[in-house]
Amino acid sequence: IGLHETNPTNVHHYGTVAGTWNRNTDHNREQKSSLFKRLHITEIVEKPSLEYAKKHLKVDNVSNDNFLTAFGLYILDGGRLLEIIGDDIECNRRKNGRFQLTTALETLRIEQDLQGYMIDGVRFDIGASPQSYVQTLSDFKHQINQYFFSFNKIKNVTILKEILSRILKILTKFHKTFYSNHGTTSWRYVTASQIISYVKEKKVVLCEPQTGEKGTDSKTDEEHYVVDVSIVKASNLKNVDVTPGDKSDPYCICTINDMSHQTKTIENNLNPTWNEHCTFLTRTQPTNIKFEIWDSDGALKDDSLGEVVLPLTGFFEPNHSGYVYQKKKMIKKKEKKKKLNLSALEKEVKNLQKILEEATASELKLKSQLRGQEEKVQALEQVAAELEKSLKATKDQSDTAKSNLEQEKSHMQQEYKKLADEKQQLEAKNQALESKYQALESKYQGLESKYQGLESKYQGLESKNQGLESEYQELESKYQGLKSKVQELETKNQALETKCQELEARNRELEEKSERLRTENQELTSRAQTLKATINELETVVEKMMVKYRQTSEELQVKNEENSSLLSLNNQKTQELEGLLAQQHMSEAQNNELAERCNQLERQNEELCKEIELLQYRLQDLEEHAKALQDGTSHNNNHGDDETMRSLQHMIDDLTASSQRLEQEKSQLQNQMNTLTQQLECMCMYVYVKKGF
Structure with missing residues (x-):
């Protein structure tokens, strides 16, 4: 496992290791290359807290209280690693709501001996979304700027495209191999050309070639639109299966323009949970997004269970923070309200969503400012290029004009440096917001997993409620039978009440007679005395x-x-x-x-x-x-x-x-x-x- 040092403030973002150095190696970096620093790994933890890292994951001879984290380069038994991850998926073993590579590495470490090597290099994390790709490319560009004084020294941007294309091919091959082995077909891949198009759409400048140079893209100004969609679940669907005891087998189709994504089919369930993510990349701006739910009938024609169309008006504006749509209700003959008391959780989720929206809005604002600064830089570079051309065309002009142009160029370079400094400050703010965003996202994912657990519990309660409802119907029929018997008993009771009234009258007569006899008896007793x-x-x-x-x-x-x-x-x-x-x-x-x-x-x-x-x-x-x-x-x-x-x-x-x-x-x-x-x-x-x- 490739390792590198990470400061304590960022340790909660990485898989962190603990271990002991090999005795046969020298730990002095100045005397020996760090590539041969070998660590015997004793523990691997995914995104630990700082307290846990200080207590359990400290490694000797690591400077500035730093920690050793995964660099991203591995030489492993890939087949066994994929089996471990597959077992985690089948048994639903998650860490922080996700299936983690680090957890599988820890299992592999227990089975096999793992060694860690210190890597002397810079790490770029591509991530799993276009936004992560763009951020990585931006970081890569700034890293290149540290080695080269200006953009003009890089003659061909196609080299970067080729590197990115090769990286994406490797990742795509891994994704295809892994998900085909586990029966999943819902993965959406992002190709190198789509990433480049996304970079153009966001107007992120990698290294612009000079005018007339090979590799110049003639469609630089063409816009592209990316929409990330998460299809979570549906509830209270109608049952269109005619077979007694069976329920609908729903799946969802999400459509934007001419592209669509179909989820997996969940059999015999009126409250399906898909939890699938898809990304749409289109050249024309989408006006709406359509969700259709169908009942899968195998060889027969599928039945529609409903659809909804959501407008995307103003969705791609820079200051747009998104929509909150009201839930649509399915029209039924009789609608039984079944609510799960999740008000506190929903309120917290809404607050987190609001914070995420604010962070996203501020991030978009910063990116728009960055784009504005970069546009200014591009304009300045174009002006500088034009000035250089004009300088070449007017070499015979006076030295005074040339000196003025040089002064103007130096002034423009100073202004460019100021803009670069401002850009770095904005990027630092952006990174801080990104870390805050990731923390909020992890918290949101934890809440989402908790919500999914509550939702599964709710589904279990709902199935139990259906069983109770059938029992209630049986009890209702029994109650009707008992009600008829009670009516018969009431008629008999009325007859008995009339008889009781007659007996009460006779009893009163007997009481009166007994009273008379009692008085006569008293008289007889007195007479006997x-x-x-x-x-x-x-x-x-x-x-x-x-x-x-x-x-x-x-x-x-x-x-x-x-x-x-x-x-x-x-x-x-x-x-x-x-x-x-x-x-x-x-x-x-x-x-x-x-x-x-x-x-x-x-x-x-x-x-x-x-x-x-x-x-x-x-x-x-x-x-x-x-x-x-x-x-x-x-x-x-x-x-x-x-x-x-x-x-x-x-x-x-x-x-x-x-x-x-x-x-x-x-x-x-x-x-x-x-x-x-x-x-x-x-x-x-x-x-x-x-x-x-």
Whole structure:
């Protein structure tokens, strides 16, 4: 790899190397030719920053803190180098948004040992655009001026044309070989004659031959026009393919005058991205530029997808800074707006474009000034030539006139030097603007690559959006089916609502009825409580009656015992009283009646005890029934209330009647007991009286 020194301010424009000097070589430039300075390269970096270069790319024994950069001359394994570049293109490995030769050289260095040689020479970079060609030729002319005092010492400009033609042939052969190996046909070549024509159109003077000399071009003043076009992308194209699932296969044709450029075809894509560059060189000034987009149908006729014509009015004027055209919208039946939020990026790109336009305008202005100065120089040279001719024609004139002419010539030479100095200053400014322009261009290219990445991401999102749209249509159909079902359910729901209203009405009626039953239950509960109190009172009364009955039964039993004793005594004294009894038949009959009456009273007493037991049983039943009634009111207030009340009322009535009857029988029994007692007392008195008598 050929190397040369570059100052730190320009290191970011070149591929820079690092390495160690060969020990067998002498590093003193004064003692040995720099051509034999050999460096063992350890790293190659494309356009590094100054900080990175200072840290990693310093080489020993390089003066003024300079760096070693690629000169542009190589002796390499070209086949392997092209394979590496081809792999980078296929795998889309870029550096600063481009496929770089330096990156491929670094890969080749890792595989093979690379040496660097210091070149003692001047480097001219032709570049990749007519503007770069012109700038290189201008630099080459100034380099020649350092070796020759004036333009008149170069006798033939065809030598420069031949050198340039040979260089372009080498580059064209390399381009054809490289791009044919990688299937690319969109490369536009610039021939030597086109470069010369462009130089003439820009009025850049290389070395003008003297009048009547061989090699003079008779069409020096003929104008040529160069238009650089970048075809980036198209979006939202219509689909004209009739095959289901397929999309259009678009390509673009750019036409200026009678020349056209066709991009590659991108298959099955409505948002194609070409990113192709083409250059048109024409003798007539273009009035417009036409873009046509077609759908490639193979053997069939291609279908048009639309076209647009942009005017170029005033485009080639010196002070013209370009146009900003509004986007054209494709007319569709239904247009769905799909925007990618790139406002910040677009704003930055617009600002950079504005800066580039201003830099381009200032550059054009400087170039126009340079052209004006060069025209003045040409005019002065023509005047000088005419003066020399007139001097030759008037040699016999006086020496005073010759001295005046020499003074005028020296004055013109001084003015020419001033103009040359001004031109050098303008060129220095132009170079500064060029470096600024290149920096802005690199930044713009980085933004453009970022924009392309966002655009590819947007295309992925758009394809995903199309899938979501198909899913949305399926969901829409499902939604329609569900909507019909929902309508059926709504009709059923309305019927259920009417039924619910009816049930609510019935529920209100039942609530009212339950409220009435609740009040009745409360009344029954209060009545049951009063009934229970009454039953308790009856129990106390019955207990009192039982106590009293026991007392009376005991008294009766005592009296019966007394009567039995009396009867025994009467039996004992029967014999004694037989005579008396015979006389007293009425008294004996009464005694028998009294005994029968006693037996009847005993039987009645037994019946009364049985009835009292029955009353106790019924009283227990009544208590259990009252408890069940209380439990029933807490569990079911509506079941059997009327029947229970009726049965309870009957039991209360029966109990009341039984108690009344018992009271009556008790009173009757009491009366009978009283009468019986009186009779016994009378009989005893009678017996006692009889006996005593």
